[in-house]
Ligand SMILES: *Cc1c(COP(=O)(O)O)cnc(C)c1O
């Protein structure tokens with residue numbers, strides 16, 4: 064645990080931003096409340112802290128106000144904990160990514176209701192992580208931190224380094240050394256400090272928790288540690304956007320990839336907030352989680368009816384999802400069970416097939432995490448667990464160009480010819 068920067072809590076409580084609906088942090092485990100401080104664990108029970116909002120201020124927000132905002136996540140700033148001042152933001156202004164109608168994929172899977180892909184590969188660094196980093200970096204600067212850092216499975220590293228490059232807030236990024244080459248290059252190109260650690264993500268995460276206690280990193284915000292409550296709220300914008308893009312409606316079913324499980328819990332939280340604020344009509348939805356067979360601790364807990372998640376040692380190609388000890392696992396299980404959902408897990412061959420199916424039928428090229436989600440969608444339909452007669456959204460959280468390696472052996476040119484018609488004819492393309 065990192066102590067908040069001296070004076071920050073006091074400063075925030077004596078000078079509240081009136082248009083900020085966040086009234087403090089609350090422990091998800093014991094319900095203890097705190098000010099808007101830079102802590103992620105409860106001082107009473109070590110449970111995870113979450114941003115708590117004033118329901119009155121949330122109810123004051125209107126569709127019109129949101130629709131008049133910028134074409135990025137900040138259109139939802141009245142529902143976020145970072146205030147309304149554009150000058151205070153440390154952000155690449157991600158969001159408002161396409162909601163793609165997946166008609167051909169739906170036809171193939173037997174859907175009679177609309178199937179959509181929320182394509183977050185369209186964000187500035189090509190994954191949904193830009194949303195969470197924009198919130199974390201903005202909170203970090205608000206708390207007076209001089210630099211930002213993270214432990215990452217790849218996409219977070221890409222986004223933290225890019226935010227640092229754009230905004231001049233220096234970054235220190237720690238990743239497992241066996242990441243995909245694309246993610247190493249994309250983390251390195253922004254010219255920030257990049258530390259490759261010979262260990263798993265869970266090892267890297269433990270190392271950065273220890274680093275946070277050192278004098279050298281006292282002035283540093285770890286985006287997914289001490290400012291994690293703010294970071295995590297960025298994922299709500301995925302849920303807000305889906306609802307707005309459907310004409311202020313919540314889809315009946317959603318399929319979400321899980322690493323720590325945070326994104327899944329926040330999409331569900333976003334929809335509960337929109338209903339509570341009267342921005343969308345009250346409705347029921349079902350949340351489905353997707354994991355790879357190489358890292359399936361939440362799937363295993365779901366199947367066994369456990370409330371706790373037993374850590375695993377991750378393997379397999381879906382490296383962005385390889386968190387063996389998922390911090391939000393129990394809360395993801397809560398959301399899945401409360402909404403009558405389920406969890407699917409798929410192996411590496413199915414993940415590659417999922418990437419190819421999505422690309423072939425929608426023109427969206429997903430990274431391995433999107434392959435997991437697409438393959439899990441197919442599996443859930445085939446198992447009769449997800450209803451193809453209900454409107455469904457699947458999340459593509461990252462860009463395929465980041466994880467080319469597993470595709471290289473299985474896709475390539477369909478023909479190879481010399482530059483002559485004779486050769487093209489010999490290849491069977493003309494007669
Ligand atoms: C981080 C990540 C996720 C999952 O995020 P959690 O909130 O930790 O569950 C999903 N997809 C991609 C591509 C990611 O980088």
Ligand SMILES: [Zn+2]
Nearest residue numbers: 090093105108
């Ligand atoms: Zn607590």
